[in-house]
Amino acid sequence: MCDNRARINAAQLPSATRARFALLLTIGVLLAFSSGQTFSALNSPPFAPDSPEQDPVVAGVYVLIISVAVSTLIYMLHPWRQLRSFGSAKCLPENDLLSLRVGCLCSEVGVKMPVLLIDGDISNTDAIAFGWPWRKFLLLGRGLVLLHQTRPREFDARICHEIGHIRNGDIGITFFAHGLIVASICALLSSAFYYIFITAGIFYREWLQWRSDGNAFHAFLLAQIPPFQTISLVFAASVLQSAGWALILIIEHRGFLRARELYADATSANIVGAESMNLALGRGTSESSTALEVFAFHPKLDDRRAVIADPTKLLRPKVIGLLSVGYIVGLVLSAMTILTSVPYLAPPDFEQFVNPSFMRETLNNRPILILFAVYTALGLPMAIVLGSIMFRYGSCLALNTAPALFTLCHAVVGLSVLAIGSFLGFVVNPRIFELLWRGTGGLDGYLPQTRQIATFLFLPGFMLMGAICCAPFLFRLFRGHHIKPPSKAVWLAIGVSFYLFASTSLYGVLLIVLGGPVLKDLPLEISVGSALLILSTFYASIAYLFARRSVSLLPVQFRPVAPWLFSTRR
Amino acid sequence: MQTGDIELLARDFGRQLTTELAPAEAPFFDELVDAHQRPRRSRRDHKLAFGVSAEGGVIAVALYEIGKVALQAIWVAIQPILSGLADDAAKQFRESFGKKLKKWIDSRLSDPPPVSLKPEAFSALMQSVSKIASEQGLDEKQSAQIIEALGKSFRGNV
Numbered sequence: 001m002c003d004n005r006a007r008i009n010a011a012q013l014p015s016a017t018r019a020r021f022a023l024l025l026t027i028g029v030l031l032a033f034s035s036g037q038t039f040s041a042l043n044s045p046p047f048a049p050d051s052p053e054q055d056p057v058v059a060g061v062y063v064l065i066i067s068v069a070v071s072t073l074i075y076m077l078h079p080w081r082q083l084r085s086f087g088s089a090k091c092l093p094e095n096d097l098l099s100l101r102v103g104c105l106c107s108e109v110g111v112k113m114p115v116l117l118i119d120g121d122i123s124n125t126d127a128i129a130f131g132w133p134w135r136k137f138l139l140l141g142r143g144l145v146l147l148h149q150t151r152p153r154e155f156d157a158r159i160c161h162e163i164g165h166i167r168n169g170d171i172g173i174t175f176f177a178h179g180l181i182v183a184s185i186c187a188l189l190s191s192a193f194y195y196i197f198i199t200a201g202i203f204y205r206e207w208l209q210w211r212s213d214g215n216a217f218h219a220f221l222l223a224q225i226p227p228f229q230t231i232s233l234v235f236a237a238s239v240l241q242s243a244g245w246a247l248i249l250i251i252e253h254r255g256f257l258r259a260r261e262l263y264a265d266a267t268s269a270n271i272v273g274a275e276s277m278n279l280a281l282g283r284g285t286s287e288s289s290t291a292l293e294v295f296a297f298h299p300k301l302d303d304r305r306a307v308i309a310d311p312t313k314l315l316r317p318k319v320i321g322l323l324s325v326g327y328i329v330g331l332v333l334s335a336m337t338i339l340t341s342v343p344y345l346a347p348p349d350f351e352q353f354v355n356p357s358f359m360r361e362t363l364n365n366r367p368i369l370i371l372f373a374v375y376t377a378l379g380l381p382m383a384i385v386l387g388s389i390m391f392r393y394g395s396c397l398a399l400n401t402a403p404a405l406f407t408l409c410h411a412v413v414g415l416s417v418l419a420i421g422s423f424l425g426f427v428v429n430p431r432i433f434e435l436l437w438r439g440t441g442g443l444d445g446y447l448p449q450t451r452q453i454a455t456f457l458f459l460p461g462f463m464l465m466g467a468i469c470c471a472p473f474l475f476r477l478f479r480g481h482h483i484k485p486p487s488k489a490v491w492l493a494i495g496v497s498f499y500l501f502a503s504t505s506l507y508g509v510l511l512i513v514l515g516g517p518v519l520k521d522l523p524l525e526i527s528v529g530s531a532l533l534i535l536s537t538f539y540a541s542i543a544y545l546f547a548r549r550s551v552s553l554l555p556v557q558f559r560p561v562a563p564w565l566f567s568t569r570r
Numbered sequence: 571m572q573t574g575d576i577e578l579l580a581r582d583f584g585r586q587l588t589t590e591l592a593p594a595e596a597p598f599f600d601e602l603v604d605a606h607q608r609p610r611r612s613r614r615d616h617k618l619a620f621g622v623s624a625e626g627g628v629i630a631v632a633l634y635e636i637g638k639v640a641l642q643a644i645w646v647a648i649q650p651i652l653s654g655l656a657d658d659a660a661k662q663f664r665e666s667f668g669k670k671l672k673k674w675i676d677s678r679l680s681d682p683p684p685v686s687l688k689p690e691a692f693s694a695l696m697q698s699v700s701k702i703a704s705e706q707g708l709d710e711k712q713s714a715q716i717i718e719a720l721g722k723s724f725r726g727n728v
Contacts, residue, residue, distance in 0.1 A: 282625035298621035
């Protein structure tokens with residue numbers, strides 16, 4: 001079993017929550033596209049009879065660009081808003097005792113000293129971190145001045161928690177994600193109000209026509225009842241869809257924030273010790289209801305204490321968390337099916353893909369860049385999230401945080417729950433409100449197809465194999481003698497080479513095992529499949545070399561656990 | 571004694587004992603008592619904040635509350651004396667008693683109190699002190715320190 005007395009700093013490992021931020025971006029992209037489609041539909045016939053047909057994808061891209069611009073603006077302005085979180089605040093002098101202590105803790109972690117601000121409320125012992133990449137701020141409650149005098153260990157724990165947020169890179173992601181949510185909800189509301197505006201315009205034009213024909217107002221009203229009912233239904237469905245998406249976005253954002261708080265707690269406990277952190281958390285319990293918990297910025301106190309006691313808990317995904325992630329993945333897959341209905345965005349079949357003449361024609365005739373950008377924008381974050389889950393289970397196996405059988409059983413259950421969540425996300429999502437006006441006739445385009453159901457069924461097995469396969473590489477990485485943690489380039493190299501190894505292995509095995517009509521030549525299939533397996537061995541070797549962080553072929557020392565895993569420095 | 575007078579004396583009482591028993595809190599005494607008197611409102615949850623308020627009591631606030639109770643007990647103890655005096659004499663008595671009370675407080679209770687308490691009144695006062703210390707979140711050691719300081723001062727005159 002892993003020795004938890006030597007505190008592993010889980011924040012040294014690539015964080016799954018950054019992948020979660022990527023999912024938030026994906027949801028934001030989907031919302032922008034959804035809003036763009038509404039705008040384009042409202043500016044096309046029959047709403048605008050004299051206008052040409054608008055391209056929904058182009059409109060979606062425009063709305064996405066505006067959403068990103070607005071998000072960036074909100075992010076850039078966030079320090080002015082955060083500054084007023086505790087009311088009025090003033091700068092703390094550099095020679096103040098508090099400043100000196102904070103400076104000491106920052107240099108211990110290897111983080112640049114933030115600008116310190118303090119409010120005037122002696123009963124406030126909270127602190128908030130915020131700021132830009134080039135300038136960070138720490139807003140302190142005046143009660144921390146007293147705490148520093150009377151209970152310095154608790155003071156250190158609270159400050160190190162905030163320094164942990166700075167060290168772990170939480171500030172930019174948190175506030176940009178917040179900006180994205182605000183921009184997305186504004187886009188949704190704008191499209192809903194634009195719909196009202198356009199509809200009112202249509203009714204007004206109709207009334208003018210009726211009046212010029214000499215008809216009475218009450219006759220006009222009676223005639224408008226059927227179309228008004230349809231329009232109301234469409235509007236209600238649009239509002240419900242928007243509300244559904246907004247709710248999903250907010251809940252996911254809060255879940256992401258709670259995960260970052262646990263990482264900050266673990267970082268602080270690594271600096272000041274678990275006992276000081278537990279003193280700072282106190283002996284109370286969280287009393288919020290389950291309904292409110294999903295909207296809370298902070299995790300339950302029991303969860304925080306559990307992570308402080310055993311930081312490796314951050315690695316093992318929670319089953320309920322996997323259900324949530326699975327649901328989001330299902331949402332993304334559901335939205336991607338909408339895109340396949342747009343002619344030039346439909347992906348080619350496998351037979352077409354391997355047909356050279358078809359692919360040449362495709363590249364000449366289709367806007368391939370839009371195709372690549374759209375599917376990459378939607379698919380890459382999802383792939384990163386699923387990959388991070390495989391990585392986390394692989395890390396648990398490599399670090400031996402629990403008996404291997406327990407971890408594998410947990411993985412089977414967790415990944416199955418993820419697949420169930422994906423199926424639910426595909427079927428039960430805000431798009432369901434479209435059925436309000438399409439009726440059961442719209443079910444064909446809504447329910448999953450056979451190949452999509454097959455994806456959900458094979459997903460747990462595929463991911464479990466991925467976790468087991470990456471465990472040996474991670475085992476090597478976690479047993480080195482290096483003191484400094486791997487750089488981002490090393491992590492990327494390991495990830496890419498492992499991905500190439502996994503994908504070529506999979507294609508090679510499928511080609512050999514499935515055989516059949518793919519290349520229509522059995523010896524050729526076996527040759528290609530074998531070549532792919534040899535290539536996969538090459539990629540595995542590259543991944544292993546990156547994992548041992550040495551290009552030398554001489555034996556490299558094994559340690560029980562690498563020193564960098566305990567470090568608090570970046 | 572007017573409510574305002576008790577308030578001022580209670581603050582003095584709390585301030586002096588805080589300097590004696592919890593010197594780190596002494597510079598913040600008035601701020602702490604002002605914050606204690608403000609209506610309590612639930613703290614908003616902020617993004618990237620610590621999210622949990624510091625637990626445990628503040629001795630300064632406890633001593634201020636104890637001061638109010640102690641002064642009230644002393645005021646009750648001198649009522650029989652005041653009721654037997656004429657208006658002018660009562661006024662003079664109140665003034666001189668007030669000075670003795672202030673002197674007693676400024677001595678950080680090391681001098682004898684200006685009036686002795688009957689055993690039942692003293693016992694009721696000690697019970698109130700324990701209750702206030704518990705309500706204000708003080709630990710056993712802090713409560714024992716306060717009770718000992720008060721007991722030492724009054725016990726000489728019980």
